[in-house]
Amino acid sequence: AQSVTQLGSHVSVSEGALVLLRCNYSSSVPPYLFWYVQYPNQGLQLLLKYTSAATLVKGINGFEAEFKKSETSFHLTKPSAHMSDAAEYFCAVTYRGMNTGNQFYFGTGTSLTVIP
């Protein structure tokens, strides 16, 4: 079965501290992986995506993620948190070569709080 697990439904960091949001996937085939951000009362916006090129992916707003096949992980990081980073973050996975609608599977989300 294909699935995504986000460890920690709530994460708090101080402004200027490292942000680390965890995502692990379960897959029997090579995945494509995505991180989305959702600000209050808005839709989801793409932060970054891994599509089998470089394993270290850089996204918008200073975020990056590293695909680690051996650990089946795609953790999201940012060196220095900003107040504007406070939001809900979702990890998602889809798979290569599927023809059944190329469905995306989403994690349950991590709410990031940034403490001034």
Added chain:
Amino acid sequence: NAGVTQTPKFQVLKTGQSMTLQCAQDMNHEYMSWYRQDPGMGLRLIHYSVGAGITDQGEVPNGYNVSRSTTEDFPLRLLSAAPSQTSVYFCASRRSLGANTGELFFGEGSRLTVL
């Protein structure tokens, strides 16, 4: 370029009423989908479509109908609303299935309350 547009943004229904959530995209995307978002459960796929005239069920299809008569539009119908359908609904689209790397583009959501 509007992207994915959903209407209405807010709706309150009584149990048993029916309604349609509208979704339109102007990116010529073949794939369109509907998700519901509930606290602690992430996004769950309701229905999806891989092109005009083609729809299929997702993870939680019961109580919802969809149709796809044009590439641009993908309405979601609630047949007889129930309190369990209180949720935030998102429409999302992506480009051709041949480009498996394409990300989903989301609308801003429709917040539905069923009393």
